[in-house]
Amino acid sequence: MSELDSTQKAAQEQFGRQSQRYAKGHLLEDVQDVASAVALCSALPLVADVLDVATGAGFTGLYLASLGHRVILADLAQPMLDRAGEKALERGLHVELRQHAAEHLPYPDQSFDLVTCRVAAHHFSSPPRFVAEASRVLRPDGYFLLIDGSIPDDEEEVEQWLHHVEKWRDPSHARFLAPSVWNELCTAAGLRVACSELQPLRQPDLEWYFNTANTSPENRSLVLQSVETASAHVREVMQLDSGDGKIVWVWQRLTLIARKP
Numbered sequence: 001m002s003e004l005d006s007t008q009k010a011a012q013e014q015f016g017r018q019s020q021r022y023a024k025g026h027l028l029e030d031v032q033d034v035a036s037a038v039a040l041c042s043a044l045p046l047v048a049d050v051l052d053v054a055t056g057a058g059f060t061g062l063y064l065a066s067l068g069h070r071v072i073l074a075d076l077a078q079p080m081l082d083r084a085g086e087k088a089l090e091r092g093l094h095v096e097l098r099q100h101a102a103e104h105l106p107y108p109d110q111s112f113d114l115v116t117c118r119v120a121a122h123h124f125s126s127p128p129r130f131v132a133e134a135s136r137v138l139r140p141d142g143y144f145l146l147i148d149g150s151i152p153d154d155e156e157e158v159e160q161w162l163h164h165v166e167k168w169r170d171p172s173h174a175r176f177l178a179p180s181v182w183n184e185l186c187t188a189a190g191l192r193v194a195c196s197e198l199q200p201l202r203q204p205d206l207e208w209y210f211n212t213a214n215t216s217p218e219n220r221s222l223v224l225q226s227v228e229t230a231s232a233h234v235r236e237v238m239q240l241d242s243g244d245g246k247i248v249w250v251w252q253r254l255t256l257i258a259r260k261p
């Protein structure tokens with residue numbers, strides 16, 4: 001693996017420690033979002049070559065393998081790849097596991113029909129480099145599927161607020177990008193965006209949010225303070241509700257499909 005920068009190292013350490021939390025019952029185990037998006041990739045070969053970048057415990061890539069595709073699951077953190085390998089074995093699915101960063105894909109040009117990346121890109125040190133690499137390894141007519149936390153376009157105050165909250169929760173967070181930014185990155189990398197859609201996602205309460213990242217007590221307090229002092233606009237956009245002793249909010253998840261011409 002090429003030398004990692006500080007953002008990549010932070011993600012590798014964080015997810016290396018957290019891999020056991022990606023067990024059965026994890027929110028990401030529900031791959032309905034992936035299924036809906038893949039259904040839109042109507043020209044995908046019956047048996048496609050797929051690269052699932054930042055695969056975590058493999059929920060996305062294993063779903064694609066279960067459809068009969070040839071899948072490589074790739075991640076920076078070896079313990080996550082170990083979890084993914086265990087799940088593949090349990091489900092009798094054959095996949096290849098590779099340890100590398102999203103920003104440097106160790107494959108020849110035009111190796112894949114589909115490159116996927118779900119709920120991970122907000123950790124990347126260089127989204128432009130990642131998208132350029134995804135484009136390079138795609139075959140003509142290949143698909144790039146990105147699913148990630150996002151913020152509506154032109155919501156700078158909300159973006160700043162959420163950036164701090166997420167960084168306190170999980171210091172390996174880098175940045176949430178708005179749909180227009182992802183669209184620009186795709187265009188700059190020579191991809192044609194076919195679909196780019198935000199979907200609201202009501203998160204379980206704040207305890208769940210903290211537990212998935214093992215947030216320190218000090219940082220939990222900082223998040224709670226931020227929630228208490230959030231402006232009316234942030235409260236409205238995030239649909240922040242702190243009644244009943246529970247704090248719930250609505251995040252936006254972006255699904256973007258782009259094609260290599």
Ligand SMILES: C[S@@+](CC[C@H](N)C(=O)[O-])C[C@H]1O[C@@H](n2cnc3c(N)ncnc32)[C@H](O)[C@@H]1O
Pocket residue numbers: 008011012015016028029053054055056057058059060061074075076077080100101102103117118119120123124125
């Ligand atoms: C939330 S998990 C991914 C979930 C998974 N894609 C799914 O669909 O279930 C985030 C993963 O991103 C990986 N990651 C973070 N930054 C990365 C990078 N720069 N390159 C490769 N993997 C990275 C982490 O190691 C972690 O396993």
